[in-house]
Amino acid sequence: MDVSLMIDSVPRLLEGAVVTLKLLLLTEIIxxxxxxxxxxxxxxGSRAVRAPIYGFVYFFRGTPLLVQIFIVYYGLAQFEAVRHSLLWPWLRQPFVCALIACALHSAAYTTNILRGAIQAVPAGEVEAARACGMSAFQVQRLIVLPVALRLMLPAYSNQAIGMLKGTSLASTITLMELTGVANTIVASTFSPYEIFIMAALIYLAITLVITRCFKFAEYALSKHQRPLASAAATPEQVRHAD
Known part of the structure; x- marks a missing residue:
């Protein structure tokens, strides 16, 4: 194993990691x-409202992300109206095409996760809010959504980590993110073992940061579910502390 090559490749791999993080962050926000x-x-919503949303979710969850990236990157260029539009200077860029495909893919998964979290909100809390005279909008904004967002965090964290790994597919349309840079280095050094090990370690480091951030968010949003220290202490512990 060429350790010196692994160390020398780190700066270029980190440059690719910056592109990966930028793509991931924008994907998750959008x-x-x-x-x-x-x-x-x-x-x-009603059945008529849910039907097109179901179709959107079903398509993007049921087809590979790589196919979706190819459809956006190669498919949009087939339309003359797109090539002559004001958006073409943007739509011809690999980063923008990858962002569109990844954002739609992420939106489909997140939509399904959020739907499940909303339906998991205890019905008693909703009924109590309505009994207090809250409007439907207030119930959604003050009761349902805060609880649902907390419930969806574990599944959403898995989706974000999966999306991190999915960004590597953007290298197939010449985007120089982490995997794309690794492929370029391998092509010039003929040392795939060392280079991809370093790339994997960087992916693992990013995954660790994402996991920790979601753990902190879960901890911060569940303070009301943790007993107070004074209430949890036994009488013997209190006398011992005195």
């Missing part, structure tokens, strides 16, 4: 913005 209203309508 995906969540789209998923929030879709998840609410998917859980509470």
């Amino acid at each position: 995906g969540f913005v789209f998923a929030l209203p879709l998840g609410i309508l998917y859980a509470n």
Whole structure:
């Protein structure tokens, strides 16, 4: 194993990791913005409203992300109206195409996760809010959504980690993110073992940070579920402390 090559490759791999993080962050932000209203309508809307949302979720969950990236990157260029539009300078860029595909993919998964979390909110809490005279909008904003967002965090963290790994597929359309940079280094050094080990370690480090962030969020949002230290202490512990 060439340790010196592994160390020398780190700066270039980190440059690719920056692109990966940028793609992941924008994907999750855009995906969540789209998923929030879709998840609410998917859980509470009429059948006519749920049908197109179901189709959207079914398509993006049922087809590979790689195929979706190819459809956006190669498919949009087939339309003359797109090539002559003002958006073409943006839509011809690999990063933008990867972002569109990944954001739609993330939105579909997040929509389904949010729907399940909304339906898991205890019915008693909703009934109590209605009994207090809250409107339907107030019930959703003050009761349902805060509880649902807390309930969806474990599944959403898995989705974010899966999306991190999915960004590696953007290298197939010449985007120089972490995997793309690793492939470039391998092509010039013919040392795939060392280079991909370093890339894997960087992916693991990013995954660890994401996991810790979600753990902290779960801990911060569940303070009301933890007993107070004074209430949990036994009388013997209190006398011993005195």
